[in-house]
Amino acid sequence: MQIMEWLREPEKNFPPHKTIKHFNDGVCATYIQEKAELSQSTISTYLSNMEKCGLLIMTRHGKWSYFKRNEAVITDFAKYLL
Amino acid sequence: MQIMEWLREPEKNFPPHKTIKHFNDGVCATYIQEKAELSQSTISTYLSNMEKCGLLIMTRHGKWSYFKRNEAVITDFAKYLL
DNA sequence: TGCAAATATCTAAAATTATCGATATGAGTG
DNA sequence: CACTCATATCGATAATTTTAGATATTTGCA
Numbered sequence: 001m002q003i004m005e006w007l008r009e010p011e012k013n014f015p016p017h018k019t020i021k022h023f024n025d026g027v028c029a030t031y032i033q034e035k036a037e038l039s040q041s042t043i044s045t046y047l048s049n050m051e052k053c054g055l056l057i058m059t060r061h062g063k064w065s066y067f068k069r070n071e072a073v074i075t076d077f078a079k080y081l082l
Numbered sequence: 083m084q085i086m087e088w089l090r091e092p093e094k095n096f097p098p099h100k101t102i103k104h105f106n107d108g109v110c111a112t113y114i115q116e117k118a119e120l121s122q123s124t125i126s127t128y129l130s131n132m133e134k135c136g137l138l139i140m141t142r143h144g145k146w147s148y149f150k151r152n153e154a155v156i157t158d159f160a161k162y163l164l
Numbered sequence: 165t166g167c168a169a170a171t172a173t174c175t176a177a178a179a180t181t182a183t184c185g186a187t188a189t190g191a192g193t194g
Numbered sequence: 195c196a197c198t199c200a201t202a203t204c205g206a207t208a209a210t211t212t213t214a215g216a217t218a219t220t221t222g223c224a
Binding site: 028030040041045048060062064065 | 200201202203204
Binding site for chain 4: 123124144145146
């Protein structure tokens with residue numbers, strides 16, 4: 001939940017990436033891990049699971065994995081609750 | 083989640099109560115328990131927790147506890163996810 | 165008042181989840 | 195192609211959740 005909130009406003013919650021300046025594909029895993037203060041393996045598993053279940057969209061840029069919210073899926077889920 | 087879905091349409095998912103004919107206050111705990119096929123204590127705990135956290139509204143009618151969805155809270159939660 | 169029905173609470177076990185350290189894999193770079 | 199950084203996977207353990215049986219409480223009714 002916390003990660004999903006952070007990713008709603010990447011610019012406000014994360015520093016700009018050293019090589020990729022925009023947030024078009026979201027935030028790289030390392031920054032999320034640092035902010036979450038959980039181990040690398042834990043965050044990697046989280047992000048991977050969240051991507052598998054459709055909540056996040058992952059994009060590889062070289063050695064970095066970027067994650068952003070999958071708004072379409074989130075909207076559908078929110079509607080389903082009603 | 084399943085219970086929340088059932089309670090979206092009480093008339094379609096539960097029999098009418100023997101003494102109280104309408105579904106204004108939702109469904110009595112026993113019917114939910116029977117449909118869920120879980121023990122009485124389990125369902126009682128579920129419903130109580132769901133009520134405590136605001137998802138359900140409980141109404142006592144004599145010896146029966148009725149439960150219905152708290153649509154306001156559900157709507158707020160759905161919005162929060164977006 | 166005493167019994168029965170409906171629900172609530174307590175305690176404990178089995179199952180699942182959260183989390184990490186160690187290790188493996190993938191990718192860029194001199 | 196060796197080295198390093200970023201991420202992924204594996205295996206294990208601690209913590210939490212799920213669930214039930216036993217028991218307690220509440221309420222209506224004979």
